[in-house]
Amino acid sequence: MSNTPDAVKQFKRIGVVGAGNMGSMMAFAFSEIGLDVSIWDVKRENVDSFAKQLQQAKGLKGEIEPIHDVDEFMRSLDGQGERKLFIFSITHGYPADSVLSQIKQDLKKGDIILDGGNEHYRNTERRQKECEEIGVSWIGMGVSGGYQSARHGPSMSPGGDPDSLDGVVPLLELYAAKDPKTGMPCVMNMGPRGAGHYVKMIHNGIEVGMMSAICEAWSFLSSGLGLSYDEIGNIFAKWNDSGEMRTTYLLNLAADICRTTKSSQGEQKGEGASNVDGYVLDDILDKVVQDDDSSEGTPTWSIIESASRHVSAPTLASGLYFRIASGNRAERLKVAQKIGMPTPNSVTGIKEREAIIEQLRRAVYCVFLSSFCQGLEIISRASIEEEWNIDLAKCIQIWRAGCIIQSEYIADMFQPLLNKEENHQLTNMKLLDRVAQELQQNYAAIKHVVATGASFDHYLPAISSTLEYMKYVGGAKLPTQFMEAEMDYFGAHSYNKPGVPGEDPGPTAKGSHHYEWKPA
Numbered sequence: 001m002s003n004t005p006d007a008v009k010q011f012k013r014i015g016v017v018g019a020g021n022m023g024s025m026m027a028f029a030f031s032e033i034g035l036d037v038s039i040w041d042v043k044r045e046n047v048d049s050f051a052k053q054l055q056q057a058k059g060l061k062g063e064i065e066p067i068h069d070v071d072e073f074m075r076s077l078d079g080q081g082e083r084k085l086f087i088f089s090i091t092h093g094y095p096a097d098s099v100l101s102q103i104k105q106d107l108k109k110g111d112i113i114l115d116g117g118n119e120h121y122r123n124t125e126r127r128q129k130e131c132e133e134i135g136v137s138w139i140g141m142g143v144s145g146g147y148q149s150a151r152h153g154p155s156m157s158p159g160g161d162p163d164s165l166d167g168v169v170p171l172l173e174l175y176a177a178k179d180p181k182t183g184m185p186c187v188m189n190m191g192p193r194g195a196g197h198y199v200k201m202i203h204n205g206i207e208v209g210m211m212s213a214i215c216e217a218w219s220f221l222s223s224g225l226g227l228s229y230d231e232i233g234n235i236f237a238k239w240n241d242s243g244e245m246r247t248t249y250l251l252n253l254a255a256d257i258c259r260t261t262k263s264s265q266g267e268q269k270g271e272g273a274s275n276v277d278g279y280v281l282d283d284i285l286d287k288v289v290q291d292d293d294s295s296e297g298t299p300t301w302s303i304i305e306s307a308s309r310h311v312s313a314p315t316l317a318s319g320l321y322f323r324i325a326s327g328n329r330a331e332r333l334k335v336a337q338k339i340g341m342p343t344p345n346s347v348t349g350i351k352e353r354e355a356i357i358e359q360l361r362r363a364v365y366c367v368f369l370s371s372f373c374q375g376l377e378i379i380s381r382a383s384i385e386e387e388w389n390i391d392l393a394k395c396i397q398i399w400r401a402g403c404i405i406q407s408e409y410i411a412d413m414f415q416p417l418l419n420k421e422e423n424h425q426l427t428n429m430k431l432l433d434r435v436a437q438e439l440q441q442n443y444a445a446i447k448h449v450v451a452t453g454a455s456f457d458h459y460l461p462a463i464s465s466t467l468e469y470m471k472y473v474g475g476a477k478l479p480t481q482f483m484e485a486e487m488d489y490f491g492a493h494s495y496n497k498p499g500v501p502g503e504d505p506g507p508t509a510k511g512s513h514h515y516e517w518k519p520a
């Protein structure tokens with residue numbers, strides 16, 4: 001026990017609620033850092049399946065006790081550390097309320113609940129208030145990196161009561177992924193109330209923009225340029241090796257996906273078993289249903305937030321709407337019969353294939369960079385309005401390892417800039433010279449990709465909306481002048497005038513002029 005870190009000694013045992021993909025892996029990881037673990041799940045089968053995995057587990061330090069009964073679970077945590085510590089890893093929404101109501105009578109002043117699910121920040125704030133009344137601290141904590149990181153060290157964004165966070169962050173630091181450059185743990189106090197879950201929600205919004213660009217690039221390379229999956233895997237690996245997209249977790253994964261072939265046995269559970277050569281990717285249908293079945297809410301909430309905080313986030317929105325359209329395949333196929341849209345064609349007339357691949361690389365980078373700009377801007381606006389005081393440089397720091405959107409070059413660019421005092425409340429990332437330069441330098445490439453892709457009927461939702469975004473967020477004279485005129489015509493909404501001091505550019509406020517276009 002003498003080598004046991006104080007952070008572990010203080011809590012001794014953790015109660016994991018939820019033995020699903022994430023909760024199970026967390027249980028093993030917490031045991032590995034020396035905590036005893038009680039794990040309970042509402043569903044008996046989940047506990048049994050975890051107990052089977054436990055039999056095979058190696059390298060554990062703390063004892064792990066899978067428990068079926070919630071009262072027994074609560075008793076197992078009594079009289080252990082100075083205060084009881086829980087981590088919830090369950091579906092967002094009602095489940096956490098339901099579990100809280102089942103355990104509430106056994107909670108004591110000082111106990112801490114880390115909600116590691118992808119929860120809406122307003123639900124988190126509501127539970128924080130409810131728990132405060134009994135002296136219990138509810139910490140809304142984003143956990144990122146999927147089940148592999150949950151096992152070996154995720155990126156975490158906890159937010160809530162600062163004293164409780166001071167108590168628990170040292171323990172989370174032992175668990176968190178470590179930044180390979182500095183060794184710093186990818187977990188930090190994000191701020192009070194719902195700040196932690198807010199940061200995770202936006203992380204997932206950025207994730208969707210980035211994933212959309214990668215799947216659009218894959219399709220362009222495959223059906224547009226006729227490259228094999230192995231060749232595409234090599235291209236993604238090369239993009240991930242150096243340059244603006246170096247060490248991007250999602251590209252690393254993309255390369256792996258392109259190279260994964262079926263085998264006679266398949267993987268451990270037999271998935272991907274086939275006696276005919278082929279790629280696992282070809283076994284996967286084009287439906288992304290997380291939004292339709294509400295099993296995940298974070299990307300949808302990100303877009304709702306972008307609109308209500310007045311941040312233009314078309315890259316994130318396009319990625320989300322793309323996958324929403326994909327989800328209801330049955331309906332989509334019916335529409336396909338009626339609308340008869342062309343499918344992506346082979347791109348012809350290209351003189352140099354390498355050149356278009358390089359332009360595609362730059363276009364994908366524009367999407368990644370724009371996704372980060374949009375996401376950081378939403379966080380920044382919310383932080384100011386909610387008085388969370390979120391440090392954007394800390395967001396970048398915790399996204400350096402363990403999480404899905406990790407991207408070394410982008411982090412290296414943003415972090416020092418966001419660390420500067422003058423940028424602490426920056427709400428527009430394109431005002432950073434370096435960011436503006438990078439977008440500007442890659443404009444010709446993304447424009448070419450969109451023009452070429454559109455001529456050959458390729459799917460480019462995130463890439464094309466990013467091109468438009470780049471054009472209009474820095475446009476000195478937008479056609480919205482006409483929109484403003486129409487609004488004044490039908491609604492007497494009034495307008496500002498060009499060249500008039502105090503109006504041009506003036507504040508973001510309604511003008512005083514109205515033209516009586518057509519008297520009523």
Ligand SMILES: NC(=O)C1=CN([C@@H]2O[C@H](COP(=O)(O)OP(=O)(O)OC[C@H]3O[C@@H](n4cnc5c(N)ncnc54)[C@H](OP(=O)(O)O)[C@@H]3O)[C@@H](O)[C@H]2O)C=CC1
Binds near residue numbers: 021023096143296
């Ligand atoms: N998978 C991932 O990559 C990541 C997931 N997350 C988040 O972590 C959480 C867990 O995800 P994951 O492990 O993947 O999901 P799983 O579906 O594997 O696990 C969800 C767990 O929640 C339980 N649950 C559902 N309804 C209730 C209820 N009413 N009362 C109590 N428990 C309930 C489920 O039980 P049952 O089987 O009965 O439904 C299950 O044990 C989610 O909030 C998810 O958004 C966060 C980061 C990454």
Ligand SMILES: O=C(CO)[C@H](O)[C@H](O)COP(=O)(O)O
Binds near residue numbers: 145291298
């Ligand atoms: O949180 C995650 C990663 O960061 C989870 O993988 C989550 O399931 C992703 O789903 P969605 O894109 O619907 O949020």
